Amino acid sequence: MTKTSPSSALLIIGNEILSGRTQDANLRFLAKNLGEIGLPLREVRVVPDVHEVIVRTVDELRARFNHVFTTGGIGPTHDDITAECIAAAFGVPLELHPASAALLAAHYGQENFTPARQRMAMLPRGATPIANPVSVAPGFTIGNVHVMAGVPSIMQSMFMELLPELPRGTPVQSRAWHAVDIYESLISDKLRKIQEDEPLIDIGSYPWRFKDGRKGVTLVAKGTDPAILDSVSEKLKTLISDTGATPVEGEPEQGAA
Amino acid sequence: MTKTSPSSALLIIGNEILSGRTQDANLRFLAKNLGEIGLPLREVRVVPDVHEVIVRTVDELRARFNHVFTTGGIGPTHDDITAECIAAAFGVPLELHPASAALLAAHYGQENFTPARQRMAMLPRGATPIANPVSVAPGFTIGNVHVMAGVPSIMQSMFMELLPELPRGTPVQSRAWHAVDIYESLISDKLRKIQEDEPLIDIGSYPWRFKDGRKGVTLVAKGTDPAILDSVSEKLKTLISDTGATPVEGEPEQGAA
Numbered sequence: 123m124t125k126t127s128p129s130s131a132l133l134i135i136g137n138e139i140l141s142g143r144t145q146d147a148n149l150r151f152l153a154k155n156l157g158e159i160g161l162p163l164r165e166v167r168v169v170p171d172v173h174e175v176i177v178r179t180v181d182e183l184r185a186r187f188n189h190v191f192t193t194g195g196i197g198p199t200h201d202d203i204t205a206e207c208i209a210a211a212f213g214v215p216l217e218l219h220p221a222s223a224a225l226l227a228a229h230y231g232q233e234n235f236t237p238a239r240q241r242m243a244m245l246p247r248g249a250t251p252i253a254n255p256v257s258v259a260p261g262f263t264i265g266n267v268h269v270m271a272g273v274p275s276i277m278q279s280m281f282m283e284l285l286p287e288l289p290r291g292t293p294v295q296s297r298a299w300h301a302v303d304i305y306e307s308l309i310s311d312k313l314r315k316i317q318e319d320e321p322l323i324d325i326g327s328y329p330w331r332f333k334d335g336r337k338g339v340t341l342v343a344k345g346t347d348p349a350i351l352d353s354v355s356e357k358l359k360t361l362i363s364d365t366g367a368t369p370v371e372g373e374p375e376q377g378a379a
Numbered sequence: 380m381t382k383t384s385p386s387s388a389l390l391i392i393g394n395e396i397l398s399g400r401t402q403d404a405n406l407r408f409l410a411k412n413l414g415e416i417g418l419p420l421r422e423v424r425v426v427p428d429v430h431e432v433i434v435r436t437v438d439e440l441r442a443r444f445n446h447v448f449t450t451g452g453i454g455p456t457h458d459d460i461t462a463e464c465i466a467a468a469f470g471v472p473l474e475l476h477p478a479s480a481a482l483l484a485a486h487y488g489q490e491n492f493t494p495a496r497q498r499m500a501m502l503p504r505g506a507t508p509i510a511n512p513v514s515v516a517p518g519f520t521i522g523n524v525h526v527m528a529g530v531p532s533i534m535q536s537m538f539m540e541l542l543p544e545l546p547r548g549t550p551v552q553s554r555a556w557h558a559v560d561i562y563e564s565l566i567s568d569k570l571r572k573i574q575e576d577e578p579l580i581d582i583g584s585y586p587w588r589f590k591d592g593r594k595g596v597t598l599v600a601k602g603t604d605p606a607i608l609d610s611v612s613e614k615l616k617t618l619i620s621d622t623g624a625t626p627v628e629g630e631p632e633q634g635a636a
Contacts, residue, residue: 138583140420141551141601142410143630146403149425153399163397165432166425168406171583175422198564199584200571238567273586294398307455310495314457326394326428327456328401329530344398373400 127346128188128291130161133179134168135194135204136272147274148193155281160291160346161189171195176207184211184267189288194272196261198238204269205262209246212264219245222260229258253283263287292346297355300340300374301367305329309361313341316357322347323354330374340373384603385445385548387418390436391425392451392461393529404531405450412538417548417603418446428452433464441468441524446545451529453518455495461526462519466503469521476502479517486515510540520544549603554612557597557631558624562586566618570598573614579604580611587631597630 132152138144146168153163164187169175176195183190195204209216223243227235242259245251252261252268254276261270261280270280306329317325323345331337341362343354362369389409395401403425410420421444426432433452440447452461466473480500484492499516502508509518509525511533518527518537527537563584574582580602588594598619600611619626 134423136583137581137601138585138599139406140410140423141414141553142407142412142420143553143583143599144585145407149396150399150402153397157398163399164427166391166397166423168423170421171581197584197586199567200574201581201583236564238564241567242564296398296400307493307495307499310456310498317457324394324428326400326458327454328395329454342395342400344394 127294128161128289129164130156130189130191131183131187132163132166133176133183133190133192134166134272135171135176135192136168137170137201139168139194140170148272148277151274151278152191152193152281155285156191157294159285159288160293161288162291162294171201171203173203173207173210176204177211180208180211180267184265188266190267192267192269193277196242196259196269196271198241198259202241205244205246208249208262208264208267208269211267212246212248214247214264216244217247219243219249219251219260219262222251225260226258252280255279255283294344294346295348295351296342296344297351297358298340298342298373299355299358299362299369299371300330300338301362301365301369302332302336302338304339304362304365304367305337306339308365309339312361312364313358316354316361320350320354323350325354325358332374338374342373384551385418385546386421387413387446387448388440388444389420389423390433390440390447390449391423391529392428392433392449393425394427394458396425396451397427405529405534408531408535409448409450409538412542413448414551416542416545417550418545419548419551428458428460430460430464430467433461434468437465437468437524441522445523447524449524449526450534453499453516453526453528455498455516459498462501462503465506465519465521465524465526468524469503469505471504471521473501474504476500476506476508476517476519479508482517483515509537512536512540551601551603552605552608553599553601554608554615555597555599555630556612556615556619556626556628557587557595558619558622558626559589559593559595561596561619561622561624562594563596565622566596569618569621570615573611573618577607577611580607582611582615589631595631599630 249262249264326342341358359369506519506521583599616626
């Protein structure tokens with residue numbers, strides 16, 4: 123990974139991910155989008171709905187990374203404790219956010235704006251709400267921590283609301299080559315040399331197997347300098363063709379497993 | 380979560396997960412299987428292929444959890460650094476494991492057992508190999524750390540090899556009820572009371588929406604005591620029916636999103 127780029131971390135909050143009930147669908151979306159704006163993910167954690175664990179983890183991540191994104195735990199039920207944990211981590215009170223309360227009251231109707239629903243308008247003091255175009259209840263940003271819903275469609279719409287507010291680093295770009303009938307162990311020495319010569323580029327090697335049984339390898343170079351990436355990309359192509367295999371640009375088609 | 384059960388953590392190693400190139404498929408498999416044998420996952424971390432990050436994370440997790448499972452980074456290429464990182468974390472040398480080398484030599488043929496392939500037989504001193512029925516190159520266990528491949532089919536076969544060696548805790552069981560036309564904010568107060576009355580049970584509330592637009596909520600109780608679970612399950616059923624909605628046992632059918 124390029125060491126000079128700003129970095130981000132993702133904290134996934136929820137027993138349902140740790141128990142295997144729910145397949146996370148947010149990591150990959152955020153990873154791709156954050157890479158594209160130059161805030162690549164450097165670490166992800168998944169923690170349970172436990173107050174002290176969330177507070178400790180948020181504190182650790184916000185000290186170590188430029189930006190921290192959280193998903194999950196911002197609904198109206200007892201297991202939705204993210205907002206109170208973030209408030210505790212920042213040492214500020216959780217309080218009713220009047221503008222968010224007004225939006226929710228208008229959405230539900232004042233007579234149906236029950237205490238349980240008012241909970242969704244409670245933000246840490248000093249937080250800026252992140253609009254929720256899907257179901258109104260907001261996320262929020264406080265300091266370098268961005269708190270979003272866990273439901274993927276809501277998380278994605280919140281991220282799009284947040285996107286214009288995020289600083290930009292240098293976008294991470296990638297170049298990929300793949301080939302069938304090639305084995306990692308036949309290219310690993312030369313591949314290591316290519317990596318050692320270009321420490322600012324991350325080179326990954328990923329074996330795969332099509333459902334029809336054909337096997338192959340994909341080589342992926344990632345980095346922020348397009349000229350160096352292009353140069354590495356040429357080396358990867360040559361590395362493959364030198365084995366007698368045919369290099370094909372990009373990732374293999376869907377269906378590789 | 381039940382506090383008395385042994386606990387485990389998962390460390391997912393690989394730039395390809397953090398960049399969004401690859402969708403992780405191992406967390407959920409391990410979460411379910413570890414819950415069933417009473418070693419529930421309490422934390423997951425995803426880290427890049429960076430030596431010092433892996434060593435520090437392994438050390439932290441193995442001190443805090445009864446078992447640590449890792450996936451990824453055990454192939455023959457330069458980005459496969461898990462074995463050397465685990466050796467560093469345990470302060471032991473990485474050395475050729477003769478029995479594993481013999482298996483790999485037989486698999487590839489002695490004349491094709493190149494230095495790159497020999498790398499896959501290098502284990503931390505004192506490690507016990509985990510057989511790999513798919514592609515021979517082993518995982519391993521050292522102390523309370525279990526190192527497995529990242530490719531899901533290989534990881535799953537390694538886990539099945541490892542399973543008889545793992546201690547058993549009390550299995551985590553779950554009870555679920557769901558209903559359409561019910562809203563979390565209408566039940567959250569009573570649900571909180573049910574949770575507070577049974578701190579050994581974890582109750583989760585998960586809103587969902589079918590593709591046809593119908594919305595609902597699933598309530599899930601998890602714990603290790605079947606009698607308490609059954610009692611909580613009855614309370615959840617009553618909670619739903621008291622709103623006028625029809626409680627349906629279990630999770631909603633596939634297609635909820």
